[in-house]
Amino acid sequence: MDIINLVFVFVLAIFLGVELINKVPSTLHTPLMSGSNAISGITLVGALALAGSDNEIVSILGAVAVGFATINVIGGYMVTDRMLAMFKKKEGGDGK
Amino acid sequence: MDIINLVFVFVLAIFLGVELINKVPSTLHTPLMSGSNAISGITLVGALALAGSDNEIVSILGAVAVGFATINVIGGYMVTDRMLAMFKKKEGGDGK
Amino acid sequence: MSTEIIDLVYIAAAILFIVGLKFLGSPATARKGNVISSIGMAIAVIATLFTKGLNFELIIGGFVIGGLIGAVVARKVEMTSMPEMVALFNGFGGLASLFVGWSALKATASPEVFFLVTVFLSILIGGLTFTGSLLAYGKLSERISGRPFVYAGQRIVNSGILLAVVVCAVLFIQNPADQNWLYLAVGLSLLLGVMFVLPIGGADMPVVISLLNSFSGIAAAAAGFAIGNILLIVAGSLVGASGIILTNIMCKAMNRSLSNVLFSGFGTVSTSSGPVIEQGEVKPMSADDAYYVLEAASSVVVIPGYGMAVAQAQHVVKELQELLEHNGAEVVYAIHPVAGRMPGHMNVLLAEADVPYDLLLEMDQINPRMETFDVAIIIGANDVVNPAAREVESSPIYGMPVINADQAQTVFVLKRSMASGFAGIDNPLFFKENTRMLFGDAKETLGNLVKAFD
Amino acid sequence: MSTEIIDLVYIAAAILFIVGLKFLGSPATARKGNVISSIGMAIAVIATLFTKGLNFELIIGGFVIGGLIGAVVARKVEMTSMPEMVALFNGFGGLASLFVGWSALKATASPEVFFLVTVFLSILIGGLTFTGSLLAYGKLSERISGRPFVYAGQRIVNSGILLAVVVCAVLFIQNPADQNWLYLAVGLSLLLGVMFVLPIGGADMPVVISLLNSFSGIAAAAAGFAIGNILLIVAGSLVGASGIILTNIMCKAMNRSLSNVLFSGFGTVSTSSGPVIEQGEVKPMSADDAYYVLEAASSVVVIPGYGMAVAQAQHVVKELQELLEHNGAEVVYAIHPVAGRMPGHMNVLLAEADVPYDLLLEMDQINPRMETFDVAIIIGANDVVNPAAREVESSPIYGMPVINADQAQTVFVLKRSMASGFAGIDNPLFFKENTRMLFGDAKETLGNLVKAFD
């Protein structure tokens, strides 16, 4: 039953992801790519738990994962923000 | 942990429902309403399990639920289909 | 069937529901979407039947009775009565949730708090949905007056009932053995459904039904939490969310807020309210004279409204369209999002009469080119073509987007009298220079026009 | 912090990711969306740190090192090198999934089959993502040749590797104690990533990166299944799905299929291939003469391409725009979806130069009114304005939607030579009656134009 719940979550998230991204203008493809790339650094959360293990091999492997995932997360969000900071609208217009 | 999975499913399904329905043209509001109404007859599945209980009260209440839910399901889908059967496009055009 | 297989079928069913809902959102695929969604329901039910140790006698009884009622009603109902049918079915869905919750409660020896809360929710929301939907059904089918029933302190009374329900919930959850609190809460929730729908006018019922539809989804989801059935949660939440969004889309189309719909008793005023700004001469015209105008027209826009539904004039409209087209004119229909008494009302009626849906233009498509039409034929529409919404700031419908029929070269208005429409306000359009009134039942008037063509 | 609270935080984080992704889909809200999503990440990480019994030394080590590298690289990188940066980060994400899977495997004494399968998936997809992304990085940053590397039997070799991986998987799962099969599989998956990206040309890298991004999401989701962490599943699947969809949108914009992008080695041909249909006289023009034309123009459309990126001409373009506007002309930009070497390449560059994004029009908006422009200035674009895509059926790019620059009154083409663009085909536009070539580096040419205005 537990696995089936996880599968349900998986299926729903896939459909939701598809709905969310469909029809994004090409203007935003690159920042969208790097922004969602940063989200995939969520492995960090999984890595943290493992890095805290008593078993030395486990915790070292986990710590390595923490390191790489952190690069992905920090770097990804910062790069995306830098890109998006440059998207400006002509003053006075309203959002579209 | 089990409850939390269910809550995750709930949250994802809510967001998905919102994304799916946003921007539907008003032409389709009534059939959409009755079509999704039919889906809410899914309680039928819950009712079935209860109607099969050994406990007499439980099974009678369950059977009553089966009856009402079946009206909702059968009636809902049929009415929706009748409505939609009448939506026709001018011959020769392609779907839009 | 092992539970793993049942679970897999449930996942497949959930996917079918999702895909079905998506397809329901576009005219070209909507019917397929409904079929897909019904297949999802079918496989879910069949898989559930394979659960071990079911009592088939009772189940089959429920199936047969419910299925027969549902099928017969769905086949017999008139196309014009669709909205009340949807309301009725929705009410039964709510009632089913109530019974599922109740039954689950009886089935559980030592319930936990989480279970009790969700059971309580499914029973209450189910009950409220039931009576609310029944009342909506009554109002729409005109078994009871469609008038909004408003009295002072309404909100206070309703809040009081809601508070009482919460108190019952707390008392019940603290001592689940004593089920009197539960029964009291059920009674209160049934009452709440009635009190909630009473102050809302018949013409606002579609919004209410959509909202109640959302509630029935939430009730199903709550029942799913109670009995730990994930498919109920998924399907229920999908419906819950889509109902809310649909409600919201409808309110936007009417340029009103949800709370205005629910609490304001819109439609109470039945006679003219504000000062009539632009009076003038009303120019009646006979069908024969109108024929000559139509005969010469090369482009015609038909604007139907609630009166077309009352007169059941959709078939004769289609006849007229064909005659006009035969005569070389372009004919399109302009459909206002809230024309009639339910969203898409006009679309359903015209579809019944085999009018292709690509001739039905939305307001935003038609308004910019309204001036290019030789004739606008308004068939039993009133509020949705009222220029006061554009011109008269003091009008209760000021700001509502309308079809600018008055900008066509000539305007024909087909209605029986000078009476006002649903919003109960005067319509300056009737007095405009280029307007001609064709008084009488729309079906008859159109019939005369058709005869003139033959 | 109790696990219940952590779970609630996880739900909040999932909601923030969803809302963040939604906001990322519209220019006006994208930056806010990225912040929202990063807040989701932050609260998820912080909540996880409250899990009992963590070994903080190692964790902090990982944080500090990874955080520093990420932050420094993200700050230092040139705007023009964004695509390769994204590829690199993506590779690290894949590597992290590999290590999480591996670590989880070591942490589990008697693993079940489901666990083993998911661990295996997270390791393999993670590994493939890692090397594939590294190679994409190398090609984009021109550390290695961007040329597609194609050889006969490529697909057979790749399928062979994939098959070998599956065999390893089966053997490993049957006897998880013997981890040699796993190590072999890891090696093979690293190899597969390389082999997969090798045959793809540098200019197709954005599609590949988007696909690898999707893979890294799937790897995270697989890791989530392995360690039973639902947030990993949700976030991973969201990214997995959105990456696939994005890949698909990009392919559509280039009018090519995904398999054409992945397997065809597009861009291999570096010299003119087909017969040149429309030859004629090339009419070069000096910047000074061009100035007089621009001075008299009342509407100008700027069409940038890859050459603008090479020349780093975005700032001087903006200068010219302001001068033209000052001179009373309307200036807009026409952006082809695959102009440059990554999707949105032109948008990012022009945004860097502070060009307001509502001046950037998409192809479909600009083509219908192209004739109304006095001058079209093409800055280092070639394929995306090639009329052969419309006119020459034998052309490899026939059918690709292009910007119809040739329909403007006068066309200025700023490039260094008569060389072809990425697709390696001749461009009949250069020989048209109304085309003038302004040879030279785009930045220099534009600089001369600006000087002429002063």
Ligand SMILES: NC(=O)c1ccc[n+]([C@@H]2O[C@H](COP(=O)([O-])OP(=O)(O)OC[C@H]3O[C@@H](n4cnc5c(N)ncnc54)[C@H](OP(=O)(O)O)[C@@H]3O)[C@@H](O)[C@H]2O)c1
């Ligand atoms: N569609 C929805 O979902 C929805 C929901 C909530 C509220 N509403 C409200 O309902 C109204 C809809 O506007 P509407 O323009 O369609 O209708 P309306 O404003 O209610 O006007 C209908 C007109 O039809 C005429 N009529 C009635 N029976 C007729 C017959 N047999 N033959 C010819 N004419 C007949 C009536 O005039 P006579 O009596 O003189 O014949 C009446 O003026 C709006 O105010 C809207 O806000 C709609």
Ligand SMILES: NC(=O)c1ccc[n+]([C@@H]2O[C@H](COP(=O)([O-])OP(=O)(O)OC[C@H]3O[C@@H](n4cnc5c(N)ncnc54)[C@H](OP(=O)(O)O)[C@@H]3O)[C@@H](O)[C@H]2O)c1
């Ligand atoms: N955007 C994407 O996501 C993406 C992805 C995959 C593939 N592609 C492909 O990339 C191509 C993009 O088309 P495009 O029109 O932007 O570029 P292009 O067709 O590659 O042409 C670029 C032109 O810029 C000129 N150029 C280079 N450096 C210059 C400089 N310093 N100053 C002035 N001109 C310079 C070159 O001519 P000279 O050498 O004569 O100066 C060249 O003809 C398309 O074929 C597209 O399918 C794009």
